[in-house]
Amino acid sequence: MLKGLDVSLTTASPSVDNRDRIAAVQHLPARTAQSVPVPHDLPDLVVDRLHHVGIDALYAHQSEALELVRAGQHVVVATGTASGKSLCYQLPLLERVLRDEKATALYLAPTKALAHDQLRALREFRIPHVRAAAFDGDTPRAERDAIRRTANVLLTNPDMLHAGLLPGHRRWGDFLHRLALVIVDECHVFRGVFGSHVAAILRRLRRVCMHYGNDPLAVDGPTFVLASATIGNPSEHAHNLTGLDIAEVVRDGSPRPPVAFALWEPPLTDAAAGARRSTLAEAADVMAGLVLRGPATLTFVKSRKGAELVAAHARRVLANDGLQDRVMAYRAGYLAEERRAVERGLIDGSLRGVAATDALELGVDVGSLDAVVIAGWPGTAASLWQQAGRAGRRGREAVVVFIAADDPLDHYLLANPHQLWGRPLESAVVDITNPYVLTPHILCAAWELPLGDVEFVFEPADIKTLVDKESEAGRLRHRGGRWFWSGRGSPTTGVSIRSAGGEPFVIVDGQTGALIGDVDEARVYRTVHTGAVYLHQGRTWRIRVLDLDQRTAVAMPYDGDEYTQPRSDTDVTVLQVRDSVEWARCRMHVGRVEVANQVLAYERRRIFTNESLGVVDLELPRQHLVTQALWLTIPDDVLAEARVRPDQVAGAAHAAEHAAIGLLPLFAMCDRWDIGGLSTPWHPDTGHATIFIYDGYPGGAGIAERGYRSDDAHLQATRDAIFRCGCADGCPSCVQSPKCGNGNEPLDKDGAVRLLNAVLNERSRSRGEEPAAPSG
Numbered sequence: 001m002l003k004g005l006d007v008s009l010t011t012a013s014p015s016v017d018n019r020d021r022i023a024a025v026q027h028l029p030a031r032t033a034q035s036v037p038v039p040h041d042l043p044d045l046v047v048d049r050l051h052h053v054g055i056d057a058l059y060a061h062q063s064e065a066l067e068l069v070r071a072g073q074h075v076v077v078a079t080g081t082a083s084g085k086s087l088c089y090q091l092p093l094l095e096r097v098l099r100d101e102k103a104t105a106l107y108l109a110p111t112k113a114l115a116h117d118q119l120r121a122l123r124e125f126r127i128p129h130v131r132a133a134a135f136d137g138d139t140p141r142a143e144r145d146a147i148r149r150t151a152n153v154l155l156t157n158p159d160m161l162h163a164g165l166l167p168g169h170r171r172w173g174d175f176l177h178r179l180a181l182v183i184v185d186e187c188h189v190f191r192g193v194f195g196s197h198v199a200a201i202l203r204r205l206r207r208v209c210m211h212y213g214n215d216p217l218a219v220d221g222p223t224f225v226l227a228s229a230t231i232g233n234p235s236e237h238a239h240n241l242t243g244l245d246i247a248e249v250v251r252d253g254s255p256r257p258p259v260a261f262a263l264w265e266p267p268l269t270d271a272a273a274g275a276r277r278s279t280l281a282e283a284a285d286v287m288a289g290l291v292l293r294g295p296a297t298l299t300f301v302k303s304r305k306g307a308e309l310v311a312a313h314a315r316r317v318l319a320n321d322g323l324q325d326r327v328m329a330y331r332a333g334y335l336a337e338e339r340r341a342v343e344r345g346l347i348d349g350s351l352r353g354v355a356a357t358d359a360l361e362l363g364v365d366v367g368s369l370d371a372v373v374i375a376g377w378p379g380t381a382a383s384l385w386q387q388a389g390r391a392g393r394r395g396r397e398a399v400v401v402f403i404a405a406d407d408p409l410d411h412y413l414l415a416n417p418h419q420l421w422g423r424p425l426e427s428a429v430v431d432i433t434n435p436y437v438l439t440p441h442i443l444c445a446a447w448e449l450p451l452g453d454v455e456f457v458f459e460p461a462d463i464k465t466l467v468d469k470e471s472e473a474g475r476l477r478h479r480g481g482r483w484f485w486s487g488r489g490s491p492t493t494g495v496s497i498r499s500a501g502g503e504p505f506v507i508v509d510g511q512t513g514a515l516i517g518d519v520d521e522a523r524v525y526r527t528v529h530t531g532a533v534y535l536h537q538g539r540t541w542r543i544r545v546l547d548l549d550q551r552t553a554v555a556m557p558y559d560g561d562e563y564t565q566p567r568s569d570t571d572v573t574v575l576q577v578r579d580s581v582e583w584a585r586c587r588m589h590v591g592r593v594e595v596a597n598q599v600l601a602y603e604r605r606r607i608f609t610n611e612s613l614g615v616v617d618l619e620l621p622r623q624h625l626v627t628q629a630l631w632l633t634i635p636d637d638v639l640a641e642a643r644v645r646p647d648q649v650a651g652a653a654h655a656a657e658h659a660a661i662g663l664l665p666l667f668a669m670c671d672r673w674d675i676g677g678l679s680t681p682w683h684p685d686t687g688h689a690t691i692f693i694y695d696g697y698p699g700g701a702g703i704a705e706r707g708y709r710s711d712d713a714h715l716q717a718t719r720d721a722i723f724r725c726g727c728a729d730g731c732p733s734c735v736q737s738p739k740c741g742n743g744n745e746p747l748d749k750d751g752a753v754r755l756l757n758a759v760l761n762e763r764s765r766s767r768g769e770e771p772a773a774p775s776g
Contacts, residue, residue, distance in 0.1 A: 021282075023263040023404075024417040034060040034253035043098040046091065049125045055087075060253030062087050069181075069223055070095075073247045074216070076187065076226040078234035081389025083254035085227040086121060089183045092225060093122075096180045097152060098129055103180040107155040110189040112136050113339060115155040118185070122153065136160045148172060158190070158198045161205065162497055166448055167490040169208045177212040184226040188382055188428050190241060191669050192701040193437060195430035197497035199241045200441035200458075203432070204448065206243070207457045211449055216244060229386045231669070232427040240430045243459060257392035263414050264403045274731025279405040280306055283375035284313035284355075286401055291323060291353040295370030295399065296346065299355045300387045302376055305535055310355035310375065327353040358383065370398060376405030377413070380669045381425050406732035407672075408662035412721035419666070419717070426669045429702030433461040436699035442466050443475060443491040450482035496520070503551070507536070510544050510554040519553070522696070525599040525620050526566045528553040532602065533564045548621075562613060567601040568741030572678045572692045574685040575626070579708070584762035585635050590708035593629040595676065595694055598622040603743060628700030630708040632715075633688040634759060642758035644751050646681070649689050652751030653679035654742075655735035657691045659752065660718045662737070664693065667714050668706035673739065675703055712763045719756035722749060 035057040038050055050056075058066070061079050065088035068075045077088045089107075096103045109115040115134055122132045132153035135144070137160060147154070148171060156165070165172055182205070184190070190198040206216050215221045226238045226246065235248035264286065266277040283299050287310065290297040299314075301307050311329035318324050328351055330342045345351030346369070358378065372391040378384050384402070392398030404410035413420045432438060438461055445451060455463055467483055470476045477486045485491065496504060504518035507528060517536050519528055524546070528534055532543045534555060541555035578591040599620050604613035634653075644652050657679040661672055676696050683690040695701045707714050725734035730749040737744060761771040 021264050021267060023265045023414040025263070026261045026417065026421050028256075028259040028261060030258045031252075031254075031256040033255040034251075036060060036063045039063070039066070042091070043095060045098060045127055045129075046094050046125075049127065053124070058087070059084055061249050061251055062091070062253070064251075065089075065225070065249045066091050068247050068249070069225060072219060072223060074224040074226075074238075074242070074244045075247045075249060076228055076234045076238035077249045078188075078228040078230055079250065079252040079254065080230055080256070081386050083252050086118065088249070089181070089185075089225045089227060090122065090125075092223070093153065093181055093183070094125065094127060094130065098127070100180065101129065102178050103152065104175050104178045105153045105181040105183065106161075106179060107153065107183040107185065108161060109155070109157055109185045112138060112157060114185065115157060119155050122155075135164070148175070151175075158201050159497060162197075162201045162444070162495070163490075163492045166201070166204055166208060166444070167492050169211075169448060173212055176209050177214055179209060179214055179222045182216075182222050182224045184224065184238075184241065186228070187226040187238060187241060188228040188231045188669075191237070191428040191430060192674065192703070193434075193697045194498050195241065195428065196432060196434055196437040196701070197441070197495075199243075199430045199432045200438055201497070202242050203457045204441060204445050207445060207455070208448055210457075216242075229382045230425055231382050232425040237428040237430070240432065243432075243457065257398050259388070259392060259398045259400055261388065261400045262402070263417055263420070264401050265411075265414050266403065271726070272728050274725065274727025274733055276406060276733070279375050279403055280310050281313060282403050283373050284310045285317060286373050286403065287327070287353050287355065288314040288317035290371045290373070290399070291318060291327065292321060296349070296351075297353045297371040297373060298346075298369050298390055299353070299373040299375060300378060301355060301357060302378070304357055306375070307355045307357050311353075314353060314355065323352065326351055327355070330354050330356040358387075372398070372400045374400070374402045376403065377407060377410050377665070379665060379671045381420070381423065382428075382669065384420075385425075404733075408659045408718075408721045408725075408734050409666055409672075411725060411733040412663060412666070412717055415724040416717075416720065423666075426667065427706070428669050429706060431700065431702050432458065434699035434701075435466060436697075438463070439466050439470065440491065440495040443470060443485060443487075444495065446476055446483055447485040447490050447492075450484050451476070452482055505546075505551045505553055507534070507541075507543075507553045507555055510556045516541065516555060522623070522625070522698070524553070525623065526568070528555075529566065529599060529602060529618055529620060531564065531616055531618075532566075533558060533560075533562060561607050562604050563607055564602045564604055565743070566599045566741060567603060567615065567743060568597055568599045570676070570678050570741060571596045572629070572631075572683075572694070574631075581711075582766060583712075583759065584766040585638050586759050586762045587633045588630065588708065589633070590628070590630045590705060592700075593627060593631075593692065593694055595625040595627060595629075595678075596622055597625070597741075599741075625694075625696075625698060627695045627698060628702075628704045629692050629694035630704045631686070631690055631692040632759065633683075633686045633690050634755065635688050638758050638762060639689060639755065642754045644755050644758075648748050648751045649681040649755075650679070651746035651748030652755045653681065653689055653691055655722070655730060655747045655749055655752035656718065656756055657693070658735050658737040658740065658744075658747070659722050660691065660715065661693060663718045663721055664703065664707050664714060666717060667710045668703045670701070670703045672737075674701065712760055715756055715760060715763075719753060719760060722756070723753050725749075 065077050069092040077085050093105050119134050131151050133147040133151040135154050135156045224242050228234050235246050238246035266282045269275050287297050287299045307329040314327045315324040328342050369390050374387050388400040391400050404414050476483045505524045506518050507516040528543050530546050534541045540558045542558040544554045544556050546553045573594045576592040577589050580589040601615050601617045603615045657677045661677050674696050676694050678692045681689050695703045722734045730747045735747050735749050764771045
């Protein structure tokens with residue numbers, strides 16, 4: 001099937017020899033199954049149902065997980081896409097419910113779509129003892145009482161557990177008392193700030209279960225089973241989420257077809273400026289070319305609008321061949337029946353191509369796929385391999401094409417493909433000790449059950465300081481040796497678990513008053529300031545006014561051809577140095593900082609030409625963020641020896657900062673939009689030229705910490721990405737940033753390479769090693 005990639009794949013440009021666009025190809029060999037017989041002591045009804053669907057043996061990891069759960073151990077299964085992870089928790093679930101008619105099970109998924117997909121899968125076993133039901137925000141209120149009375153398997157998400165089940169636990173007391181199994185699916189998604197919220201919610205769940213005499217630490221308590229994509233720290237991550245000791249199953253016993261994995265580089269349109277053809281246009285053409293040749297193709301893009309644009313362009317390309325109706329988009333925001341129609345189309349073959357967001361990255365069954373196109377780095381290696389694993393799900397030869405976006409990380413991987421094929425997977429990070437995340441959950445826990453003086457379930461966090469602070473603020477009151485919530489109603493309504501950015505602002509339609517959406521307080525000034533062009537679910541709006549008192553942005557429909565980019569001023573103050581390492585004359589630090597940011601203006605630009613249409617001043621208050629950061633100090637004598645003149649330091653450090661932010665997702669499970677940075681020729685807290693990279697969330701999200709722990713590997717990749725880029729003065733593939741508050745000025749590409757070479761040489765000297773030249 002790879003032959004289709006080698007010659008004239010781009011149907012929109014048949015004269016182009018696409019071999020010039022293929023930067024590298026890796027042929028991944030097939031893997032044979034490692035199977036064991038279905039255990040003879042499974043309930044007969046389960047064995048019969050397995051035989052009915054053609055399962056006569058279990059993969060080795062499925063058998064291993066089943067035996068661990070039977071032994072009462074909490075377990076995490078971290079294997080590849082389509083490896084049959086679902087059976088790792090379905091079999092224990094079915095066995096427990098059949099052997100104990102009073103047992104209940106709770107299934108948690110990051111999305112409602114995945115929970116409903118698993119509900120269908122459970123019902124397909126057709127075991128009458130299993131009374132499964134979905135319980136989420138879409139569940140009609142009239143049905144919720146019936147579900148609470150009759151369901152013994154509940155499928156939901158962390159949002160509903162947080163805001164529905166736990167605050168109303170007294171109505172669920174019988175279900176929680178009999179809870180035998182807690183399943184946390186796709187747990188690698190629960191990382192960063194979102195994961196830290198989920199870690200707090202799972203501890204609240206454990207606490208409420210103990211209230212009903214059902215302790216997960218007890219022999220007869222509920223067992224936790226977690227499923228994850230392949231990540232670098234599955235058992236550690238599962239422990240951080242649950243607070244429990246977790247056994248891991250990581251040896252994948254499932255078969256894998258041979259895969260041809262190609263890295264694709266869009267062609268240059270302006271060599272001097274480093275400008276390349278749009279990633280989305282390339283992805284649409286590649287998908288159309290594959291569809292013409294027969295393979296069922298799934299194309300992953302990062303945004304909802306991108307999914308729509310790729311599908312629309314591919315349909316236009318395929319119209320001459322009458323295949324335009326066999327390509328569709330799939331994204332969040334569609335009605336449930338629309339998503340189900342796309343899923344059915346992929347399964348029954350009526351659709352040949354789908355452009356999707358990561359809504360289809362997770363384990364929703366979409367049948368047999370022959371090819372996957374990935375438009376731009378999806379954020380983590382775990383996501384990349386999970387998306388790639390969608391190809392060949394039913395055992396046939398597969399093709400995967402990764403198309404680089406205009407981003408330093410993407411082009412670094414094209415220049416250094418070994419960093420993709422052979423690199424260790426990233427580790428997922430959560431931080432239950434983050435006070436900005438934990439404090440609201442302490443209040444929620446006090447509403448659910450009064451807090452005692454010792455709450456070990458929240459370990460390793462020490463909540464005493466937080467409880468004292470909330471008591472002084474009047475939100476908790478002490479009585480009879482316990483702490484009670486003193487507010488009215490449940491505090492869960494004020495907690496947004498998918499962010500740590502404060503109470504959200506609402507966006508309303510200025511014509512109808514209808515609610516369009518909301519945006520975190522931490523991002524509101526950059527994204528919905530007065531005059532901003534704002535994209536929501538494929539529609540474009542212009543913000544007419546941002547009302548800070550009413551916490552409302554009023555938007556009007558907009559069909560123009562411009563976008564807006566905020567201009568801002570940022571200051572960083574070092575509050576605490578938690579650790580530091582001497583790099584000869586330079587020094588790398590990690591610690592706590594305060595970031596002060598003020599959006600001063602916004603620039604209007606044409607969408608297709610990037611032509612500037614002027615800068616508009618704004619009057620907005622300054623925002624303050626206390627978070628975690630890493631920072632590098634570079635003394636003047638190191639800069640002088642690197643031939644970076646005083647008037648070049650600002651541009652060189654700024655360019656290095658941008659590229660370092662772009663490459664950090666290679667070392668931590670994050671997106672470049674999760675982090676921020678500042679560079680300065682001289683900083684008052686350090687006395688030297690300094691480059692800061694900080695977590696973009698209150699209290700931090702563990703991202704800067706991971707960068708610090710990577711030693712100099714992060715800056716080596718940064719230096720190599722800039723050095724290898726063929727542009728003259730800097731471009732989006734190396735040192736320009738799409739979110740720069742200074743309009744990407746000043747930037748000095750050559751100076752950044754000299755600066756980073758000097759820093760890396762200092763690090764080599766500190767270890768007694770010879771300086772290393774840029775790779776490639």
